[in-house]
Amino acid sequence: MTSTSAQNLVRTQGVTAPAGFRATGIAAGIKASGTPDLALVFNEGPDHAAAAVFTRNKVKAAPVLWTQQAITTRRLRAVILNSGGANACTGPGGFQDTHATAEAVAAALSDWGSETGAIEVGVCSTGLIGDRLPMAKVLAGVTVVVQEMAGGLSGGTEAATAIMTTDTVPKQVALHHAQDWTVGGMAKGAGMLAPSLATMLCVITTDAAVDADALDRALRAATARTFDRLDVDGSCSTNDTVLLLASGASEVTPDPDEFDAAILAVCDDLCAQLQADAEGMTKRIAITVTGAASEEDAVTAARVIARDSLVKTALFGSDPNWGRVLAAVGMAPVELEPDRISVSFNGSPVCIDGVGAPGARDVDLSGADVEVVVALGVGSGSATIRTTDLSHAYVEENSAYSS
Amino acid sequence: MTSTSAQNLVRTQGVTAPAGFRATGIAAGIKASGTPDLALVFNEGPDHAAAAVFTRNKVKAAPVLWTQQAITTRRLRAVILNSGGANACTGPGGFQDTHATAEAVAAALSDWGSETGAIEVGVCSTGLIGDRLPMAKVLAGVTVVVQEMAGGLSGGTEAATAIMTTDTVPKQVALHHAQDWTVGGMAKGAGMLAPSLATMLCVITTDAAVDADALDRALRAATARTFDRLDVDGSCSTNDTVLLLASGASEVTPDPDEFDAAILAVCDDLCAQLQADAEGMTKRIAITVTGAASEEDAVTAARVIARDSLVKTALFGSDPNWGRVLAAVGMAPVELEPDRISVSFNGSPVCIDGVGAPGARDVDLSGADVEVVVALGVGSGSATIRTTDLSHAYVEENSAYSS
Structure with a gap:
C-alpha cells in the first residue's frame, strides 16, 4: 500500500509540518474528563485551496452538513474540530450550533487580523451521537484556541491530541519531499471504523501549490485505497470527514504523480496508526x-x-x-x-x-x-x-x- | 410472528409427534466428547413427499450438495444427521463419504424390511468445517442407529439431542391440529446463525396428506419469515438445511392456509428456541x-x-x-x-x-x-x-x- 515516498514519513510532526499552517488544541470543558477537546488548524496561505470527502452514511452529523456546504467554494481557511460530542441527530438546533461555531471562529480570526468568513471555516465533531454540544463552553473555547494558535507556530501535536475520543495515542505524520514541499496529517478514530472512511476525522495539510481540482483528485484516489479499506467493526459513523488543505507556501507545484503518491502515503500511514489503536485490538x-x-x-x-x-x-x-x-x-x-x-x-x-x-x-x-x-x-x-x-x-x- | 395455531404448540415432543415417523439418536463416537452425535428420522409412510431449503452460501458442504440432488425427486424416506463434523470443504472425498453414508442407511433400512434407495436418504452434517468425518465410526453408527430406531417408536428427543453442537438444550416442538393432523420439528444451531437460514439443521415432519408442491410452498413461505429473519452473528453456514417430510399417515388433507400457518408456527417456535440458546446470548x-x-x-x-x-x-x-x-x-x-x-x-x-x-x-x-x-x-x-x-x-x- 505504501508508495516510494514512504521512506520520508515521520510521525513526530503532523498538520503544522508544511509551511503556512498553524494549529493547536485546548481543553474547553466539552469533555467531562477535562482532557483536550477543541482543535484548530489554520491555513495562512497564500493559497486556500481545499478538498474533502465525507461519510456515506445517510444520517449525517450537523458539522458534516455544514462542511459539505463550505467545501463547495473549494477553499477553506480554517478547520475547528471538537471531541466530546458528535453533534449528530441533534436537529436544526444542532446545525445552528455548528453554524455559530464557524461564525465565532471567523470572528476571532478576523479580530486577530486574518479576515475570515464563516463559510471559510470547516467544522468537525466526534463523540457521542444524540446530545447537543455545551455551546457556552464551545464558544468560549473558540476564543481561547484562536489566541493560543496566534501565539505559536507549531501546535500540530496539541491539535492531534484534542481530537482523540477512545484513541489512546494521537495520530500524525509528515512527509517531506526532496523538492521542498511537505504533506502533514492528523487523524482520530478507534471505533465505529468502517467502509465509508471510518469513524474518523482527518485533516491533511500541504504547502505545495496545488489547485482544488488536483487536491480533490488526489484525496479521492487516496481515501478509496486507504480509509475506505479500513474496517474494524463494520460500523460507519455519522461524522467521518477527511479534509485536505493547501497553503501554496512552498511555491512549488509538484509533479502530479508524486503529489498523489505523497497523499496516498500519508493516508496509508494514518490508517495504519488507526488500525493499531483500534478499540479492543489485540491483532x-x-x-x-x-x-x-x-x-x-x-x-x-x-x-x-x-x-x-x-x-x-x-x-x-x-x-x-x-x-x-x-x-x-x-x-x-x-x-x-x-x-x-x-x-x-x-x-x-x-x-x-x-x-x-x-x-x-x-x-x-x-x-x-x-x-x-x-x-x-x-x-x-x-x-x-x-x-x-x-x-x-x-x-x-x-x-x-x-x- | 406466531400464528393462531400457536396455542397448540408443545415442546415436549418433536419429529415423532406426527404419525408415521420414527427417530432416534446415538453416540457413534464422531465427537471426541462421547456425547450423542448421530440421528435418524424415518418416514414409514404411506406418503414420502418432501421439500427442502438450503444455505445460500456458495461454499456448500458435501451433505448439502447430496441432499440437493436427493430432493429433486421430491420425496425422502429418511434423514441421517451427524454432529461432530460439517463435512464441508472436504473435496470429492467428502462427497463420497456423504454418498457412502446414504448408501449405508438405505442398506440398513432395506435389511430391516423397508426397501430404501440411497437417493431417498437426506444427509445433514454440522460441526467444524474442513475435516473429513471418521467414516468407520459413522458407518458403524448407521447400523446401530437403524437398529435403535427399529426397536422404538418415539425417539424424537434423542434425535434432537444428537444433532447438538454448541447448543445447550435440544430444540423441538409439536403442533397438534384439532382436525387430527400434526406437525413436529427439531432444530439445532447456536452460532454462525444468519440470513440464509442460520447455521442450522432443522427437520420438520407431518402426518398430513400433503403433496410435495404444497410442502415446498409452505416451507419456503415459513422459512422466509422465520429462519431467514434470525441473525445472531451475520455469519452464514455452509451446511444450513431445513427439511419437511410428510407421511400422510393421518389421512387428512388440511386446509392449505391452516397447514401453512402450522408450518410457520413450528418454524417460528424453533427460531425462538434457537435465539434463546444462541452462543453467548445474554439478551x-x-x-x-x-x-x-x-x-x-x-x-x-x-x-x-x-x-x-x-x-x-x-x-x-x-x-x-x-x-x-x-x-x-x-x-x-x-x-x-x-x-x-x-x-x-x-x-x-x-x-x-x-x-x-x-x-x-x-x-x-x-x-x-x-x-x-x-x-x-x-x-x-x-x-x-x-x-x-x-x-x-x-x-x-x-x-x-x-x-
Missing part, C-alpha cells in the same frame, strides 16, 4: 483477496471476511480455523468457484482448492500481526482490507461507552 | 422496522441494525445508546429520511424525528428481552429480525472452538 489483521474477477470484487470479498465475527473471534483466539474464512467468503456477492479457493495464514497454506491443507490446524497465529490471503482463482483483481480481531476488550469498551 | 433482541418503503426494505434495514457490533455491544451493556441505531440504519441501502426516523426501546421513545427524546438515556434495558422499534416514516413496510447481544461469552466461545 492487526490484513485480509488480502487475490485472483478476483475485478478489484471491486476483491474489495467486496475481503470486506465480507474482515467483518465476519466468527473469523475475528477465531483470530483473537489465535485459532487457524480457516473454515470460517471459506464460510464467510462464500457469502460474498462476487464471482467465485468454491473448488478454486485457496487460503494462507501468515504465508502458510491452510486451504488449497477448497480443501484443507496438511498442517492447517497447526499454523501459529500467536503474533500481533496476521496476514490472511484468499486466492479466488477466477481473475486478476486484488485488494487488501485492514481490520482487527474481535476481543473481550472490544466488547468491554463498547458496552460501556455512553453511560 | 434476546427483536429489531422491528416499520414505515419502510417495502417489506424488503424493512428486512434489509432491520438486518443491518441487527448485525451492527456497536448496537449489539451497547445492548449487552444495557446502554440505551440509540445514536448507534441511527448510525447503523443510516448505512442501510434503503429509502430513508433521517429527519423522519423515530426509535423506541422497549416501548419508550428514545429518538423522535431524528432527534433524541427526553429521558432517552435513562431507559431501563437491564432485562433479558429488548425490543427495538425503528419507524422510518416513508411507507408501510415492516419486518422483525431476531438477534442477540454481543457479549464476552460470545467472544469466549468463538475464540476457542476448533482448537
Whole structure:
C-alpha cells in the first residue's frame, strides 16, 4: 500500500509540518474528563485551496452538513474540530450550533487580523451521537484556541491530541519531499471504523501549490485505497470527514504523480496508526483477496471476511480455523468457484482448492500481526482490507461507552 | 410472528409427534466428547413427499450438495444427521463419504424390511468445517442407529439431542391440529446463525396428506419469515438445511392456509428456541422496522441494525445508546429520511424525528428481552429480525472452538 515516498514519513510532526499552517488544541470543558477537546488548524496561505470527502452514511452529523456546504467554494481557511460530542441527530438546533461555531471562529480570526468568513471555516465533531454540544463552553473555547494558535507556530501535536475520543495515542505524520514541499496529517478514530472512511476525522495539510481540482483528485484516489479499506467493526459513523488543505507556501507545484503518491502515503500511514489503536485490538489483521474477477470484487470479498465475527473471534483466539474464512467468503456477492479457493495464514497454506491443507490446524497465529490471503482463482483483481480481531476488550469498551 | 395455531404448540415432543415417523439418536463416537452425535428420522409412510431449503452460501458442504440432488425427486424416506463434523470443504472425498453414508442407511433400512434407495436418504452434517468425518465410526453408527430406531417408536428427543453442537438444550416442538393432523420439528444451531437460514439443521415432519408442491410452498413461505429473519452473528453456514417430510399417515388433507400457518408456527417456535440458546446470548433482541418503503426494505434495514457490533455491544451493556441505531440504519441501502426516523426501546421513545427524546438515556434495558422499534416514516413496510447481544461469552466461545 505504501508508495516510494514512504521512506520520508515521520510521525513526530503532523498538520503544522508544511509551511503556512498553524494549529493547536485546548481543553474547553466539552469533555467531562477535562482532557483536550477543541482543535484548530489554520491555513495562512497564500493559497486556500481545499478538498474533502465525507461519510456515506445517510444520517449525517450537523458539522458534516455544514462542511459539505463550505467545501463547495473549494477553499477553506480554517478547520475547528471538537471531541466530546458528535453533534449528530441533534436537529436544526444542532446545525445552528455548528453554524455559530464557524461564525465565532471567523470572528476571532478576523479580530486577530486574518479576515475570515464563516463559510471559510470547516467544522468537525466526534463523540457521542444524540446530545447537543455545551455551546457556552464551545464558544468560549473558540476564543481561547484562536489566541493560543496566534501565539505559536507549531501546535500540530496539541491539535492531534484534542481530537482523540477512545484513541489512546494521537495520530500524525509528515512527509517531506526532496523538492521542498511537505504533506502533514492528523487523524482520530478507534471505533465505529468502517467502509465509508471510518469513524474518523482527518485533516491533511500541504504547502505545495496545488489547485482544488488536483487536491480533490488526489484525496479521492487516496481515501478509496486507504480509509475506505479500513474496517474494524463494520460500523460507519455519522461524522467521518477527511479534509485536505493547501497553503501554496512552498511555491512549488509538484509533479502530479508524486503529489498523489505523497497523499496516498500519508493516508496509508494514518490508517495504519488507526488500525493499531483500534478499540479492543489485540491483532492487526490484513485480509488480502487475490485472483478476483475485478478489484471491486476483491474489495467486496475481503470486506465480507474482515467483518465476519466468527473469523475475528477465531483470530483473537489465535485459532487457524480457516473454515470460517471459506464460510464467510462464500457469502460474498462476487464471482467465485468454491473448488478454486485457496487460503494462507501468515504465508502458510491452510486451504488449497477448497480443501484443507496438511498442517492447517497447526499454523501459529500467536503474533500481533496476521496476514490472511484468499486466492479466488477466477481473475486478476486484488485488494487488501485492514481490520482487527474481535476481543473481550472490544466488547468491554463498547458496552460501556455512553453511560 | 406466531400464528393462531400457536396455542397448540408443545415442546415436549418433536419429529415423532406426527404419525408415521420414527427417530432416534446415538453416540457413534464422531465427537471426541462421547456425547450423542448421530440421528435418524424415518418416514414409514404411506406418503414420502418432501421439500427442502438450503444455505445460500456458495461454499456448500458435501451433505448439502447430496441432499440437493436427493430432493429433486421430491420425496425422502429418511434423514441421517451427524454432529461432530460439517463435512464441508472436504473435496470429492467428502462427497463420497456423504454418498457412502446414504448408501449405508438405505442398506440398513432395506435389511430391516423397508426397501430404501440411497437417493431417498437426506444427509445433514454440522460441526467444524474442513475435516473429513471418521467414516468407520459413522458407518458403524448407521447400523446401530437403524437398529435403535427399529426397536422404538418415539425417539424424537434423542434425535434432537444428537444433532447438538454448541447448543445447550435440544430444540423441538409439536403442533397438534384439532382436525387430527400434526406437525413436529427439531432444530439445532447456536452460532454462525444468519440470513440464509442460520447455521442450522432443522427437520420438520407431518402426518398430513400433503403433496410435495404444497410442502415446498409452505416451507419456503415459513422459512422466509422465520429462519431467514434470525441473525445472531451475520455469519452464514455452509451446511444450513431445513427439511419437511410428510407421511400422510393421518389421512387428512388440511386446509392449505391452516397447514401453512402450522408450518410457520413450528418454524417460528424453533427460531425462538434457537435465539434463546444462541452462543453467548445474554439478551434476546427483536429489531422491528416499520414505515419502510417495502417489506424488503424493512428486512434489509432491520438486518443491518441487527448485525451492527456497536448496537449489539451497547445492548449487552444495557446502554440505551440509540445514536448507534441511527448510525447503523443510516448505512442501510434503503429509502430513508433521517429527519423522519423515530426509535423506541422497549416501548419508550428514545429518538423522535431524528432527534433524541427526553429521558432517552435513562431507559431501563437491564432485562433479558429488548425490543427495538425503528419507524422510518416513508411507507408501510415492516419486518422483525431476531438477534442477540454481543457479549464476552460470545467472544469466549468463538475464540476457542476448533482448537
